[in-house]
Structure formats: structure tokens, C-alpha cells
Amino acid sequence: MNITVRNARAKDAPAAVETLRRSITELCLPDHGNDPEALKDWLANKTEPQWQQWIEMTDISLVVAELDNAVRGVGLIAHSGEIRLNYVHPDARLKGISRALLSSMEGKAHQLGLARCFLESTRTALRFYRANGYLPVRDAENEFLLEKTLGSST
Numbered sequence: 001m002n003i004t005v006r007n008a009r010a011k012d013a014p015a016a017v018e019t020l021r022r023s024i025t026e027l028c029l030p031d032h033g034n035d036p037e038a039l040k041d042w043l044a045n046k047t048e049p050q051w052q053q054w055i056e057m058t059d060i061s062l063v064v065a066e067l068d069n070a071v072r073g074v075g076l077i078a079h080s081g082e083i084r085l086n087y088v089h090p091d092a093r094l095k096g097i098s099r100a101l102l103s104s105m106e107g108k109a110h111q112l113g114l115a116r117c118f119l120e121s122t123r124t125a126l127r128f129y130r131a132n133g134y135l136p137v138r139d140a141e142n143e144f145l146l147e148k149t150l151g152s153s154t
Contacts, residue, residue: 003096005104008062008074013051015071016064020046023087030123060084061108065097075101081109083119098125102132110150118147 008016024032024042032038054062054076065073065088072092076085083105088097109117118137121129121144134146 002068003100004066005063005073005075005100006066008051008055008064010052010055012064012071013048016074017046017048017051019071019074019089020085020087022090026090027088027093028122028124061105063101063104063108065101065104067092067095067097073097073101075105077105077108077117079112081112081114081117083117086119086125098128099132106148106150114150116147116149118145120144121146 021043024046025039028042032042054060059079061077061079062085063075064071065075067073072089072095074085074087075083077083083102086098086101086105088095088101106117117134119129119134120142121134123144126144126146129146132148134148136143137145137147
């Protein structure tokens with residue numbers, strides 16, 4: 001089992017979009033509860049045309065994680081330090097892909113000179129982020145708003 005995280009490419013679109021859509025649909029049940037409207041809204045921008053737009057954006061970094069040469073994870077970090085995507089294909093769950101993506105995105109933030117990363121977690125991922133050093137944003141009323149000071153231990 002070999003995980004490689006690399007910059008995303010346009011040709012990754014079919015596998016990456018499938019990863020995003022299946023991860024949300026199959027793994028994030030505590031968040032959407034199979035509510036058709038919630039799923040519709042969440043999946044609305046998880047499309048190949050949107051993938052191509054993300055590829056062209058200069059204020060984000062879009063990465064994929066490959067497991068044995070197949071795209072099995074997608075991460076996106078804005079150059080502000082906001083982690084916007086960190087999804088794993090259901091067939092590759094619990095193999096270290098999400099952690100590899102997170103590490104890559106934190107590394108990118110560090111390269112950009114940022115002092116922290118922040119995100120809004122799903123219920124599904126909350127325990128994962130807390131285990132990786134993310135803490136609730138001070139004075140935030142939303143317990144899912146998390147941040148991590150870069151360079152802190154996990």
C-alpha cells in the first residue's frame with residue numbers, strides 16, 4: 001500500500017469527482033442523514049466542470065492522494081489557510097489518506113508563511129481533526145469551527 005499526495009491535474013477529474021461524491025454520500029451520513037435536499041446542495045459543486053475551475057484558480061491548492069496509483073482522496077486549501085476539502089473514497093477509508101492530505105495541505109500553508117490552518121468540520125470528521133491537533137476557534141459559537149497553529153504537535 002503506497003500513498004502519494006500530489007498536485008491535482010485536469011485529467012484527475014473523473015476519479016476525483018467520484019471520490020468526492022461517494023465520500024459525501026456514503027461516509028457523511030451523520031451530516032446529511034440521506035436528506036435529498038441536503039445532499040443536492042452539498043454535491044452541487046462536486047462536478048467535473050467545477051474541478052476544471054478549481055484547477056485554474058491561483059488562490060487555492062488542490063491535491064489528490066493516490067493509493068496504489070488510483071485517486072482515492074481529494075484535498076483543497078485556500079491560500080488563506082482554510083481547508084475546504086478533505087475527502088476519501090469509501091473503498092480506501094482508514095488507510096491514512098486523509099491524514100496524508102491534511103499533512104500536505106498544512107505543509108502548503110507553512111510554505112505560504114501562514115501561522116495557522118482553519119476549517120469547518122463535518123460531524124463525521126470532527127474526531128479526526130481533533131486527533132490531529134485542531135481545536136475549537138476561540139469565542140466561536142459553532143463547535144465545528146476548528147483551527148490549528150502550524151508547528152504545533154499533533
